[in-house]
Amino acid sequence: MDGSPFRGVVACLATMHGKQWALRPLLRRRLGMGLRVAEVDTDALGTFTGEVPRVGSARETVVRKARLGMAVTGSPVGLASEGAFGPHPAAPWMPADVEYVALVDARSGLTVVESVVSAETNHAHVTTDGRDRAVVLAFLRRVGFPHHAVVVRPAAGPGAPEKGLRRLVDVLAALRRAGAGSADGRATLAADLRAHVNPTRMRVIAAAGQRLVRRLATACPACAAPGFGPVGAEGGLPCRDCGTPSPLDATLVDGCAGCPYRSRRPVAGRADPGSCPRCNP
Template sequence: MAESRHPYAARTAVIATMHRKEEAVAPALMSTLGLIVTSAPGLDTDQLGTFSGEIPRDGAMLDVALRKARLGMSAAGVPLGLASEGSFGPHPAIPYIPAGMELLVFVNEERGIVVAESLITEKTNYDHLVISPGEASDAFLQKIGFPTHGLIVRPNEGEVASALAKGIVDPDRLRRAIETAAAASSDGRARMETDMRAHFNPTRMRSLAILAERLAQRLARQCPACGAPGFGRTGSRAGLLCETCGTPTELVVAEILGCPACDYTEERLRGDGLQRAPAQHCPLCNP
């Protein structure tokens, strides 16, 4: 248990979710800070966007997460709030493999503090399969972890909402959903895709738990100048010099750490001890 002197010990924060994300997020914040995390019953976060696409997400992940957090805070009547957003697709550095991008934000309206942590993970079951009724799909279902991981089924072509089924974890319901979606599709086929909502996706729940631990550790660090919780990495400075010719490269020299409440910042040299950039990263030695 965190020491009682931490500013968030025994305080309550609400996480804005319809998908039981508190199960993944609450333990780390309680064990590290003593912060109690609860959900706001009846909150409709789908109004800000859905994974299945019938309601598009309007804005960048951070903007939507902040709107979601404040929606929960308003509903619960508390000044501390949390929210997460996820995005899934090709890995930003290795485009031929899928990846998940998770963002978790903490908002303290009392002090005007926003702290955000993110995670890019290759541990995701994000995938889809276009299929006709009766066509074999055992390999795909095994790969994505069905039925412990849920599925979404929709028409492959045409209006998404015309035959959209979510949270499918039963083989009979899956068969019926494929038949219904295929009948509504202009090409006679259905699209099965992984349900990325947290309560239907244990793999995503594990990623959120890892991210919650990262946020908890960040909030445990208080600013050397003003004492506000949340001191941590806010950026980086590139320009590590080439080991051969001394030309600045795009590799990071130092991390920039900052406070969410005041202007205090400091730099720390990269943690791996690398002092010169390999020539392969140099714009002159390896143009």
């Protein structure tokens, strides 16, 4: 850490949702970098509850968010995080949380984005008329209520979502209001995915933060710029039974964000015949 180019720097973090609690200790410990919260309306870049659709990918949004914080605070170094919820890329029947964390350093032109894919998520929703109390209670148990908050909105038609609900009495009242405001009399009850009311998501953000600081603590062997790490992979891992190249990663490529230097690491092991184009066409 002594040689850390981030030592003594106070970066800004654009967040309204308490993400400093996950990221600040990591940055201080590994990079000697401080963190202050940039008061910017990150919801203007898109919300999980759909009032503001997100434009562009999560990877693009996280960099835009970091730059927004830098513009507001005048800080030369900015951080941001952004999550995306959907099917797991490796197992589409499972829900997944993909968390991106970015650092933008205007002093050196460095932009580094790291991400973590986690099956640990309570991303889920149910539609109910609110009368079947067992359905409501089972859902709340499943999403880890009340440590995790929930959101209620009308199932059909417009109507603002009620967010951050953590008391049963509030959830039931919100379900009645949302049902009354819905064309079909039903309400949608969903996990609140905002980090400050979703400890499961906060843990995944911390895991992405771990990757980011590890990468920022790694200097490029060619030019010594920080942020050397994984930039891609090449397929072709040979099948265990017949040796045919499979689509699985055979080589991991590390790269520098500041110069063209790349290094390649072979992946140990062999592919399962289930992934082999010859054994399992």
